[in-house]
Amino acid sequence: MNDTKLLETVERYIRGEMKPDERLHFENLRKTNAEIDQLVVEHTLFLQQLNHYGERKSFKSSLNDIHTDLTEQGKIDSMRLKGRSKVVYLWKRYKRVATIAASIAGITTLTISALVWMLSPKPTDNLQGLNRELEGIKKEQQNQKAVVNNLKDQINTDKKAERKSIQFKSGGTGFLIDGKGYLVTNAHIIRNSINIAVFNNKGEEFNAVVLKTDNVKDIAILKIEDKGYKSIASLPYGISKTVSDVAEPIYTLGYPRNDIVYSEGYLSARTGFNGDTLSCQLGIAANRGNSGGPVFNHNGEVIGILSTKETESEGVAFAIQSKYIFDAIDQLKKDTIYQSLKLSSKSSVRGMNKQQQVQKIQDYVFMVKGD
Numbered sequence: 001m002n003d004t005k006l007l008e009t010v011e012r013y014i015r016g017e018m019k020p021d022e023r024l025h026f027e028n029l030r031k032t033n034a035e036i037d038q039l040v041v042e043h044t045l046f047l048q049q050l051n052h053y054g055e056r057k058s059f060k061s062s063l064n065d066i067h068t069d070l071t072e073q074g075k076i077d078s079m080r081l082k083g084r085s086k087v088v089y090l091w092k093r094y095k096r097v098a099t100i101a102a103s104i105a106g107i108t109t110l111t112i113s114a115l116v117w118m119l120s121p122k123p124t125d126n127l128q129g130l131n132r133e134l135e136g137i138k139k140e141q142q143n144q145k146a147v148v149n150n151l152k153d154q155i156n157t158d159k160k161a162e163r164k165s166i167q168f169k170s171g172g173t174g175f176l177i178d179g180k181g182y183l184v185t186n187a188h189i190i191r192n193s194i195n196i197a198v199f200n201n202k203g204e205e206f207n208a209v210v211l212k213t214d215n216v217k218d219i220a221i222l223k224i225e226d227k228g229y230k231s232i233a234s235l236p237y238g239i240s241k242t243v244s245d246v247a248e249p250i251y252t253l254g255y256p257r258n259d260i261v262y263s264e265g266y267l268s269a270r271t272g273f274n275g276d277t278l279s280c281q282l283g284i285a286a287n288r289g290n291s292g293g294p295v296f297n298h299n300g301e302v303i304g305i306l307s308t309k310e311t312e313s314e315g316v317a318f319a320i321q322s323k324y325i326f327d328a329i330d331q332l333k334k335d336t337i338y339q340s341l342k343l344s345s346k347s348s349v350r351g352m353n354k355q356q357q358v359q360k361i362q363d364y365v366f367m368v369k370g371d
Helices: 003-014 020-032 034-072 085-093 096-119 124-164 323-332 354-364
Strands: 170-178 182-185 196-199 205-214 219-224 249-254 261-269 279-283 294-296 301-309 316-321 365-370
Touching (some): 003 020, 020 034, 170 249, 196 219, 249 354, 316 323
Antiparallel strands (some): 170 365, 205 219, 249 294, 261 279, 301 316
16 A cells, blocks of 8 residues: 555544444554554644644634724724735734834834923923823724734634534543643543543633654643643642552542542552553552543652553552653653653642642643543
8 A cells, every 4th residue: 555545544544434344444454553553643643733723824814804894894993905905914913023113113202202302492292292192092002902802702712612512532531740731641542533622620621732642551642722721830749750569558530520530549569450561550449531540649649540440350440650651751852842841750749638639639630532
């Protein structure tokens, strides 16, 4: 199969255009061919980025159209231009360089006016008139800015309404590893998803994109890309590079339902199913939706990412060891954009009881949904 044909097949798979038997055959091919599986992951990320680029471009175009309409209706004052001149005008209007240049010109004008006022005995009335004129311009600019901000809010509201119409097919839990909106979850939760949304314990929804996936270790790094999200200075918990001792008490927070749920248990083995060294075994109740949730020790340190449970035994679950989060971040930081990303190993909730720890931690654990 040539590269073009393979890429077309991958895109049909991602968009869900394959017949059931063809899709089953392709999924089996992914399991046996690591290159094809990686191509699917990379192309999914590419389509996500392309989709977000289209949304931003559409937003800018809508904003320009609205500004032009309001100008023509006389609701805001602006130079009336025709044809392609409108595009040029709006483009220049919102360029940062133009704003800086205008500011410098304004300062220069005021400085010259002040010198004239000091050297001349008569222009007091003119200077006062200029002040009134400047105040009028400033007020008009503030009014226009308020109109534009209202329009932006309306457009963002419409986009969120559109997002609510998306049929999410998978769900789980994720948690922040950096206050700037970086989260970790299980790769199987968001596999093949084009649109990803995360929700905090207040029910607030945010857009997220995939930055890195490791299907072998079942780890995915996400980034919240939403103007409604506010960065956090520091997290109350740290990420441990070692596994806790057997029989140590542990607990997890997750979203097996729409509300955040607390579960507690103990570390029953330092390895996972059939001696798997990537994970550890837990004695804890886990349900669908708990996948991707953080597993904490008594110090409030993350020791794992809850991933699977044993179907034939109640109260037996497995978690990916937290040291592999560091491996995923090291891979991500090969891209210079993410060089500043750092994981903390210090826990500020150390010494608190579990109730106090949960009160501090729960705001940083999110529900994750993919379509």
